[in-house]
Amino acid sequence: MEQSDHIIAVTTIPTALVPALSAILLGVFLVLGTGFAHSDTIHNAAHDSRHSFAFPCH
Amino acid sequence: MFKRIFVTALLAGFLGGLGISVVQQFTTAPIILHAEKFESKGAPDGHKHSNLDKAASPHLLLAQAKETPPTEHKNWAPANGLERTLYSTLANILTGTGFALILVACIALSGRHVDGRIGVLWGIAGFTIINLSPALGLPPEAPGAMAAELGPRQGWWMFCVVATAAGLWALIFRHGAFWVVAGIVAMALPHLIGSPQPVRIGGPVPPELAGHFVAASLVTAAIFWSALGWLSGNIWSRLGAK
Numbered sequence: 001m002e003q004s005d006h007i008i009a010v011t012t013i014p015t016a017l018v019p020a021l022s023a024i025l026l027g028v029f030l031v032l033g034t035g036f037a038h039s040d041t042i043h044n045a046a047h048d049s050r051h052s053f054a055f056p057c058h
Numbered sequence: 059m060f061k062r063i064f065v066t067a068l069l070a071g072f073l074g075g076l077g078i079s080v081v082q083q084f085t086t087a088p089i090i091l092h093a094e095k096f097e098s099k100g101a102p103d104g105h106k107h108s109n110l111d112k113a114a115s116p117h118l119l120l121a122q123a124k125e126t127p128p129t130e131h132k133n134w135a136p137a138n139g140l141e142r143t144l145y146s147t148l149a150n151i152l153t154g155t156g157f158a159l160i161l162v163a164c165i166a167l168s169g170r171h172v173d174g175r176i177g178v179l180w181g182i183a184g185f186t187i188i189n190l191s192p193a194l195g196l197p198p199e200a201p202g203a204m205a206a207e208l209g210p211r212q213g214w215w216m217f218c219v220v221a222t223a224a225g226l227w228a229l230i231f232r233h234g235a236f237w238v239v240a241g242i243v244a245m246a247l248p249h250l251i252g253s254p255q256p257v258r259i260g261g262p263v264p265p266e267l268a269g270h271f272v273a274a275s276l277v278t279a280a281i282f283w284s285a286l287g288w289l290s291g292n293i294w295s296r297l298g299a300k
Contacts, residue, residue: 017167019064019166020166021163023162024160026159030152035153041133044134052085053188056196057208058199
């Protein structure tokens with residue numbers, strides 16, 4: 001069982017790596033854009049969402 | 059793999075963001091509106107609160123005295139009511155999709171079997187990393203709360219998130235005493251260093267309201283992450299079965 005887990009991991013990671021890193025980059029961009037951007041307009045539009053998710057705000 | 063990751067994340071993020079917007083209307087949103095009454099006393103048009111925030115918040119008053127000329131122009135903000143709710147929903151969907159992309163990418167990288175039930179565990183890990191651990195140093199703030207400068211708080215938050223994620227990874231996916239110790243140290247490090255704290259405390263928002271907001275924010279985040287993990291795991295396993 002231990003060995004079959006190992007084989008799955010070894011064969012899956014190379015095919016997942018590029019799409020997963022692309023997804024992480026886009027995800028970080030979306031979260032930072034809505035939750036952290038210093039633009040006043042974005043801040044005001046996303047204000048309640050930022051407070052609810054407890055991103056540092058103001 | 060591209061399609062499986064992105065379809066899972068976009069669907070789960072959209073549904074999770076939309077769902078949590080409804081939950082927020084009953085949990086955090088009423089407290090935010092209530093807190094703003096204290097934050098901007100005597101100002102009935104609460105939708106311009108972000109400008110009023112700056113006038114009402116003592117720590118920013120100090121900063122403004124140094125940096126901002128008295129002719130402060132008013133920036134756009136959504137009007138209270140439907141418009142504000144719609145913008146909050148849009149922000150929640152974008153944030154939810156962002157978190158879903160990261161969560162599903164981590165599931166894909168792990169190479170493990172993940173379905174709806176196991177997805178909930180992944181979601182709880184996300185909650186621990188993004189909300190629970192940072193809340194110890196920077197408790198969720200109701201509008202008007204006293205706080206340190208924004209930049210250092212955002213920096214500490216990101217440091218805490220990365221350190222907690224690394225610590226959880228070491229504890230869950232590595233084996234042996236070394237990784238257990240390394241994981242615990244990584245998760246404790248941001249808190250041992252300490253988060254940026256305000257020079258003074260005692261803002262205009264009553265402590266009962268501020269305390270209630272902390273609970274409401276954490277409960278809402280726990281619901282969001284559990285749902286996001288469940289949705290992601292279910293869609294992920296269904297797309298993999300084809």
